[in-house]
Amino acid sequence: MKRRTLLGGTIAVAAFGLVSSVEAQQPPIKIGMSMPQTGGLAGGGKPSLLGIEIWRDDVNAKGGILGRKVELVVYDDKSSAAETPAIYSKLIDVDKVDLLFAPYATVPTAPIMPMVKQRGLLLIGNFSFQVNSKVGHDMWFNNAPWGPPDSWAASFLDIGQKAGGKTMALLAADQEFAQNLAKTAREVATKRGMQVVFDQSYPPNTVEFSSIIRSLKAAKPDIVYVASYPPDSAGILRAVNEIGIGDNVKLFGGGMVGLQFGSVMENMGSLLNGVVNYNSWLPEKSMYFDGTKDFFDKYTKRAVEAKVDPLGYYLAPFGYASGQLVEQAIKAVGSLDQKAIAKYLRENTHKTIVGPIAFSADGERKETAVLQAQFRGVADKNMEQFRSSGKQVILFPENLKSGDLVTPFEAARK
Amino acid sequence: MKRKGILFWIGAAVFLAATFLMTQVVGNQYPFFAGYVILQFIVLAVAWSILGGYAGYVNFGTSAFFGVGVYTAVFLAKAFGAPLLVQIATAAAIGALMGFALGLLTLRMQGIFFSIATIALTIIIETVITNWRFVGGAAGIQIERPPTTPPFDNYVQMLFFVQALLVVLAVAISRYIQNSWIGRGLQALRDDELAAECTGVPTLRLKLMACVISGALMCAAGAPAAMYLQFANPASAFDLNYSVSALAMSLIGGTAHWSGPIIGAILLSATQQLLTVTISSEVNVLLLGVMLVLFVVGAPEGIIGLVRKIFHSRNEGKE
Numbered sequence: 220m221k222r223r224t225l226l227g228g229t230i231a232v233a234a235f236g237l238v239s240s241v242e243a244q245q246p247p248i249k250i251g252m253s254m255p256q257t258g259g260l261a262g263g264g265k266p267s268l269l270g271i272e273i274w275r276d277d278v279n280a281k282g283g284i285l286g287r288k289v290e291l292v293v294y295d296d297k298s299s300a301a302e303t304p305a306i307y308s309k310l311i312d313v314d315k316v317d318l319l320f321a322p323y324a325t326v327p328t329a330p331i332m333p334m335v336k337q338r339g340l341l342l343i344g345n346f347s348f349q350v351n352s353k354v355g356h357d358m359w360f361n362n363a364p365w366g367p368p369d370s371w372a373a374s375f376l377d378i379g380q381k382a383g384g385k386t387m388a389l390l391a392a393d394q395e396f397a398q399n400l401a402k403t404a405r406e407v408a409t410k411r412g413m414q415v416v417f418d419q420s421y422p423p424n425t426v427e428f429s430s431i432i433r434s435l436k437a438a439k440p441d442i443v444y445v446a447s448y449p450p451d452s453a454g455i456l457r458a459v460n461e462i463g464i465g466d467n468v469k470l471f472g473g474g475m476v477g478l479q480f481g482s483v484m485e486n487m488g489s490l491l492n493g494v495v496n497y498n499s500w501l502p503e504k505s506m507y508f509d510g511t512k513d514f515f516d517k518y519t520k521r522a523v524e525a526k527v528d529p530l531g532y533y534l535a536p537f538g539y540a541s542g543q544l545v546e547q548a549i550k551a552v553g554s555l556d557q558k559a560i561a562k563y564l565r566e567n568t569h570k571t572i573v574g575p576i577a578f579s580a581d582g583e584r585k586e587t588a589v590l591q592a593q594f595r596g597v598a599d600k601n602m603e604q605f606r607s608s609g610k611q612v613i614l615f616p617e618n619l620k621s622g623d624l625v626t627p628f629e630a631a632r633k
Numbered sequence: 634m635k636r637k638g639i640l641f642w643i644g645a646a647v648f649l650a651a652t653f654l655m656t657q658v659v660g661n662q663y664p665f666f667a668g669y670v671i672l673q674f675i676v677l678a679v680a681w682s683i684l685g686g687y688a689g690y691v692n693f694g695t696s697a698f699f700g701v702g703v704y705t706a707v708f709l710a711k712a713f714g715a716p717l718l719v720q721i722a723t724a725a726a727i728g729a730l731m732g733f734a735l736g737l738l739t740l741r742m743q744g745i746f747f748s749i750a751t752i753a754l755t756i757i758i759e760t761v762i763t764n765w766r767f768v769g770g771a772a773g774i775q776i777e778r779p780p781t782t783p784p785f786d787n788y789v790q791m792l793f794f795v796q797a798l799l800v801v802l803a804v805a806i807s808r809y810i811q812n813s814w815i816g817r818g819l820q821a822l823r824d825d826e827l828a829a830e831c832t833g834v835p836t837l838r839l840k841l842m843a844c845v846i847s848g849a850l851m852c853a854a855g856a857p858a859a860m861y862l863q864f865a866n867p868a869s870a871f872d873l874n875y876s877v878s879a880l881a882m883s884l885i886g887g888t889a890h891w892s893g894p895i896i897g898a899i900l901l902s903a904t905q906q907l908l909t910v911t912i913s914s915e916v917n918v919l920l921l922g923v924m925l926v927l928f929v930v931g932a933p934e935g936i937i938g939l940v941r942k943i944f945h946s947r948n949e950g951k952e
Contacts, residue, residue, distance in 0.1 A: 257918055294909055294910050295909065296909075297909075297918075299869055299872065299874075300773075300862055300864055300866065300869040301670075301858075301862065301869055301872070302909065304666055304861065304862060305663070305666040305667050305669075305670060305906065305909075306909065306910065308662045308663045308665075308666040308667075308789075309663045309666075309667075309910050311662070312661045312662045312663045313661065313663045325773075326773065326866055326868070326869065329773065329775055329863075329864040329866075330862040330863055330864040332775070332863075333775075333777070333778065333863045334863075350775075353775050354775065392771075393763050393764070393770075393771040394771050394868075395771055395772045395773050395866055395868075396772075397771075398770060398771045398772045399772050402772075420771075422760065422763070423771075
């Protein structure tokens with residue numbers, strides 16, 4: 220009996236000690252978000268989240284921000300727009316998080332934009348496209364390198380025009396992101412007096428592209444701008460490989476989603492050669508900033524355990540950068556006052572592992588940092604080759620350039 | 634029978650009063666966001682059950698009707714700035730027309746063929762909306778909410794109450810159908826359509842009626858979703874998940890009684906909401922799947938059927 224009392228007492232004291240030591244510490248800074256962890260966008264959501272988690276662990280290892288640890292509150296939105304309003308309401312009203320990050324991609328983000336605007340909350344965007352253009356929220360900051368809406372198409376067409384291109388063909392999936400890209404491409408082409416000789420949208424889930432590629436080839440364009448999603452990107456490149464695209468084509472690619480992910484690149488292998496496509500980060504010398512290498516060392520290890528994209532170039536470093544943005548802002552402001560943080564983010568240039576970031580009034584990047592890169596010398600069935608430089612040569616932007624365009628496309632394919 | 638009717642209406646009035654009181658008292662927004670989704674699924678499940686449960690015609694087109702409801706609201710809001718009630722009423726009218734057309738075209742098919750035709754309907758309508766630029770096309774569209782009308786000081790609270798009204802309307806209709814000649818006729822044709830036709834039950838007319846009512850309710854349930862999300866895109870509005878959920882909720886609750894789909898919808902969608910903010914991973918999806926399998930194996934007539942069975946065996950034990 221006595222022993223038991225003693226034991227009980229010890230436990231009570233230990234428990235009390237534990238509680239009081241927790242109390243002595245300040246409560247953690249809670250950052251809330253939803254992230255697509257199931258459904259169509261999960262392939263992007265998971266590496267993005269891993270990037271944010273690596274930032275959290277780094278920050279906490281350094282003692283946190285303002286002496287407070289960082290805690291993430293994350294829910295799965297199943298890649299659906301219908302789920303996010305309830306989730307963000309839970310984050311704001313029940314979990315009472317201190318800061319909000321947006322989910323990966325445009326569709327799940329769109330419904331929460333009016334909500335955060337109405338409540339005057341800061342939101343760090345995660346690779347959504349022009350989601351604030353109609354809402355006009357002044358406390359929105361997108362981590363994506365997009366920049367002004369037309370810069371994406373403009374940089375691609377620039378490269379084509381420099382190579383002597385005068386006409387353009389446009390092939391786009393009938394889905395949200397691809398249609399946004401196609402729209403800006405049309406506008407830029409009209410502005411420059413470039414003739415659009417072929418303009419076709421195809422329904423999502425199309426698998427057989429040979430008839431479309433045949434008619435595209437017949438139009439004899441100089442530049443082919445493709446805005447596609449992962450399954451169709453593969454189908455289009457296979458059809459091009461079988462049928463050919465004609466000798467006039469100087470530049471092919473632009474907005475093909477999927478060619479940024481390790482598993483897709485591994486599967487497509489040599490089909491990728493010659494394609495010039497957008498990207499956000501690549502292992503070229505010009506892309507390493509303070510902390511970039513450290514980050515990828517950690518990511519490569521943890522990606523194996525987490526079973527996510529082993530390369531993780533496209534989204535993960537930007538998730539880390541989102542964390543760096545708020546970390547710098549909170550430290551500079553000295554509090555969690557969202558208005559002050561937003562003001563700081565808007566007025567300064569921020570150092571991140573994906574390079575310096577500065578925002579324009581609409582919360583997008585001041586200047587585009589979307590890379591246009593050409594696949595070169597890619598072999599079949601080899602993931603590791605993409606870790607070395609030279610497999611994707613950066614053609615744009617100027618300050619990050621790592622090589623020149625090989626043209627025409629048919630020659631570059633070999 | 635009459636006393637039961639009075640009890641039902643008292644229950645409905647208490648429910649509406651409670652939801653209204655909630656909008657006036659509760660300051661936290663989350664219950665309204667989550668509650669709205671649950672109420673929306675109650676309407677969908679009850680509406681599905683009118684054709685799927687009473688008549689036994691398994692309809693996979695719930696998402697088609699829901700999506701048309703969403704886009705009717707989007708169109709009216711964008712073109713005319715129409716208020717919410719007009720959006721819902723128009724959506725219901727269009728849903729009724731659509732139900733009528735679908736019924737005429739497909740109700741001569743039976744069993745699996747009817748189900749396949751309803752899936753086709755979803756795909757066709759989604760493709761049309763995807764190519765209609767005025768309502769955003771494939772890229773989707775962001776919609777601005779009009780200012781809130783008193784006595785509600787928040788738009789989501791208003792939507793919550795409006796959806797509660799729709800629940801009462803849907804349940805009242807479903808209950809009326811079950812207890813009237815329509816329900817008895819539908820039940821007869823579910824058991825044996827040929828025999829019912831031979832004994833003078835106007836089967837096609839009854840089926841059409843069920844289709845029209847069910848379609849109108851589904852579209853009406855979809856209309857407020859446009860303002861709830863303030864965003865619409867074809868992939869989300871025509872998500873096949875709505876079809877599967879409405880069907881699963883009705884089956885789990887039981888289709889033999891009007892209260893079955895309500896029980897199923899509350900159980901399933903509340904679990905779904907809860908799992909989203911607790912487990913939040915693939916396990917979430919798995920749990921729902923396991924639940925479905927368990928019910929199909931263990932209680933093929935749903936919760937209502939299970940309860941009845943237990944009562945029956947107890948009564949038999951007493952005798």
